[in-house]
Amino acid sequence: MEENSPYYKELIRRYRDSKATEEELEVFFHLLSEGTINQELEDVMNEDMPGEERTVHRIPFYKLTAVRVAAAVLLILATAGGYWLSKKRRESPLLSDNKPLIKHDLPPGGNKAILELADGSSIVLDSASNGTLSRQGATEISKKDGMLAYNQAGKKQGEILFNTIKTPRGGQYQLKLADGTKVWLNAASSLRFPAAFSGNVRKVELTGEAYFEVAKNAKMPFIVQEGGMSVQVLGTHFNVNGYDDEDAVRTTLLEGSVKVSKGGASVMLKPGEQTSVSHTSQLSQPIPVQTDEVMAWKNGLFYFNGENIAVIMRQLARWYDFDVTYEKPVKEKFYVKINRNTNVSNVFKILETTGGAHFKIEGKKITVMP
Amino acid sequence: MICLHNEKELLKNVAEGNQASFGIIYEAYHDALCQFVQKYVKATDLASDLVQDVFAHIWVKRVDLPAVDSFGAYIFTSVRNHTLNFLKKASRENTLKAAILHNYQPAVGNADYHLLASEYRQFIQDILNTLPPQTRTVFQLCREEGMSYDEAASHLGISRNAVKKHMVRSLKLFREKLHSDPHSALLLLLFFIKS
Numbered sequence: 001m002e003e004n005s006p007y008y009k010e011l012i013r014r015y016r017d018s019k020a021t022e023e024e025l026e027v028f029f030h031l032l033s034e035g036t037i038n039q040e041l042e043d044v045m046n047e048d049m050p051g052e053e054r055t056v057h058r059i060p061f062y063k064l065t066a067v068r069v070a071a072a073v074l075l076i077l078a079t080a081g082g083y084w085l086s087k088k089r090r091e092s093p094l095l096s097d098n099k100p101l102i103k104h105d106l107p108p109g110g111n112k113a114i115l116e117l118a119d120g121s122s123i124v125l126d127s128a129s130n131g132t133l134s135r136q137g138a139t140e141i142s143k144k145d146g147m148l149a150y151n152q153a154g155k156k157q158g159e160i161l162f163n164t165i166k167t168p169r170g171g172q173y174q175l176k177l178a179d180g181t182k183v184w185l186n187a188a189s190s191l192r193f194p195a196a197f198s199g200n201v202r203k204v205e206l207t208g209e210a211y212f213e214v215a216k217n218a219k220m221p222f223i224v225q226e227g228g229m230s231v232q233v234l235g236t237h238f239n240v241n242g243y244d245d246e247d248a249v250r251t252t253l254l255e256g257s258v259k260v261s262k263g264g265a266s267v268m269l270k271p272g273e274q275t276s277v278s279h280t281s282q283l284s285q286p287i288p289v290q291t292d293e294v295m296a297w298k299n300g301l302f303y304f305n306g307e308n309i310a311v312i313m314r315q316l317a318r319w320y321d322f323d324v325t326y327e328k329p330v331k332e333k334f335y336v337k338i339n340r341n342t343n344v345s346n347v348f349k350i351l352e353t354t355g356g357a358h359f360k361i362e363g364k365k366i367t368v369m370p
Numbered sequence: 371m372i373c374l375h376n377e378k379e380l381l382k383n384v385a386e387g388n389q390a391s392f393g394i395i396y397e398a399y400h401d402a403l404c405q406f407v408q409k410y411v412k413a414t415d416l417a418s419d420l421v422q423d424v425f426a427h428i429w430v431k432r433v434d435l436p437a438v439d440s441f442g443a444y445i446f447t448s449v450r451n452h453t454l455n456f457l458k459k460a461s462r463e464n465t466l467k468a469a470i471l472h473n474y475q476p477a478v479g480n481a482d483y484h485l486l487a488s489e490y491r492q493f494i495q496d497i498l499n500t501l502p503p504q505t506r507t508v509f510q511l512c513r514e515e516g517m518s519y520d521e522a523a524s525h526l527g528i529s530r531n532a533v534k535k536h537m538v539r540s541l542k543l544f545r546e547k548l549h550s551d552p553h554s555a556l557l558l559l560l561f562f563i564k565s
Contacts, residue, residue: 007493016409018477027497032461045450
C-alpha cells in the first residue's frame with residue numbers, strides 16, 4: 001500500500017462529508033487530476049456500497065463500512081414503500097449469520113390511549129367505537145380512528161374541566177384540542193389539558209413526547225409545561241421530548257417561533273433549532289438540528305443518524321414495550337431509517353446488518369450483544 | 371442487499387423489454403443511488419444526471435440482466451465507476467469542478483481542521499506549497515465571488531457541455547412521465563441516449 005494512503009483517505013472522507021477546508025479541496029482536486037488517489041477514492045466509495053459485491057478477502061473491510069451500507073439500504077426501504085427487504089439472499093455473507101434469535105416476536109405499537117375525564121372516569125380509546133364519546137361542559141368529545149377531537153360549542157365560562165390522555169408503551173394518539181391545536185402524542189406519554197380554553201393563556205402539561213401544531217391566537221399564548229420547563233408560543237409547530245429516561249427535555253421548532261423558559265432563563269428558537277434542558281442544568285443555547293430526524297416518530301419512522309445503541313433501545317422499548325439487558329457494551333453507531341409499522345424482529349434484523357450488534361428476543365425481554 | 375422480493379422476476383421482465391418492471395426497479399434504487407453520488411459530486415443535478423446515465427445504459431444492455439448475479443451490486447458498481455470517472459474528469463475541467471464546488475456546502479461543525487493530527491495538516495500543507503497560485507481561480511470565482519458555475523464557466527471562457535444541460539432539464543420530465551406513462555418515458559430516455 002502506498003505510504004500516504006491513510007492521509008489520502010482521510011482527505012477523501014473529509015471531502016465526502018463536506019468537512020474539507022478550501023485548502024484541502026484544492027489538494028483533493030490536484031491529487032485527483034494527477035491520478036494519485038484513484039485507488040483510495042474507489043476504496044472510500046466502496047465504504048458506502050452494499051456488501052454483496054465484496055469478495056471474501058475484502059470482508060474485514062466491510063465490517064467498518066456496514067453501517068453506511070445499512071443506511072443506504074434503509075433509505076431505499078423507506079422510499080420503496082411497499083417493497084419488503086424480507087427475504088435475504090442466502091449467499092449474502094452479510095446476512096446469513098445475522099438473524100436475530102427470536103422466541104416470541106413483538107408487533108409494532110398502534111393507536112392506543114386512555115382518556116381520563118374531569119370526574120375521574122376513564123375511557124379506553126382503542127376499543128371505543130368512532131363517534132361522540134362524551135361531553136365536558138360545553139365541549140363535545142368525539143373519536144375517529146386514531147384521533148380524538150374536542151369541539152367547544154359555546155363560550156360558557158364555567159368551571160375549568162381538565163382531561164388527561166395517556167398513551168402506554170406501544171401506543172400513540174392524535175388529538176385536536178378545543179382551540180383547534182393539533183397534538184400528536186408519542187408512546188408512553190401523557191397530556192393534561194382543559195376541555196375548553198378560557199382566560200388569557202392556553203396551558204397544557206406534558207410528560208414524554210408530543211408534537212404540537214398550535215392554532216394561532218395572539219391573545220391567548222399556548223404554553224406547554226414539562227419537567228419544570230415551559231414552552232410559550234402564539235401559533236407554531238414544534239416537538240417536545242422529555243421522557244424521564246432521557247437525559248434532557250428537548251424542544252425542537254419546525255415553524256414560527258417559540259420561547260422556552262426554565263427558572264428565570266429563557267431562549268427563543270428559530271425554525272430548525274433545538275434547545276435542551278437537563279434535569280440539573282440550565283437551558284442550552286439553540287443548536288441547529290435535522291428536523292426530519294426529530295419528527296421521524298410522527299411520520300411513522302425510526303430515524304437514527306449516528307445514534308448509540310442505548311438511545312435506540314430506549315426508543316424501541318417505548319414502541320414495542322420490552323425490557324432490555326446488555327450482555328456486553330456495544331460501540332457501534334447506527335445510521336438507519338426504519339418503518340415503525342413492523343415487528344421488532346425486522347428492526348433488529350436491519351440493525352444487525354451493521355454487524356456491530358446482535359439481539360435475542362424472548363417475549364418482552366430483549367438481550368443486546370456486540 | 372436491496373432485494374425487491376421479486377427482483378429476479380422483474381429483471382427477467384426488463385430483459386424482455388417490460389417497461390413497467392424497469393420503472394419499479396428504477397424507483398427502488400434511484401434515490402439511494404442519487405444520495406450516494408451526491409456525497410461525491412455535491413450537486414443534486416449532477417448526481418441525478420450520473421445515475422440517469424447508468425439507468426439508461428442498463429436499459430440499453432437489458433438483455434444481459436438475467437445473467438447478473440446481484441443487481442444491487444451491479445448497479446452500485448456501475449454508478450461508482452461512472453462517478454469516479456466523472457470526478458477524474460472534473461479534476462481536469464474547470465467547468466465541472468466549478469459545478470461541484472459551487473454546491474459544496476461546508477458541513478456544520480467543519481471548523482475542526484485545527485484539531486486534526488498535525489501530520490495530516492503538514493501533509494496537506496506540503497502539497498499545497500507545490501501548487502501554482504492560479505489553480506485557486508475557480509475556487510475564488512465560485513466561492514468568494516458567489517458566481518454560479520455557468521457564470522464561472524463563461525468567465526473562464528468555457529461553455530458548459532450543452533448535452534449535459536439538456537439532460538438535466540429533461541430528466542425531470544422523465545421522472546414525471548415514468549409515473550403517468552412509462553411507455554413514453556422510456557422513449558424519452560432512449561432519445562437522450564442517442565442524443
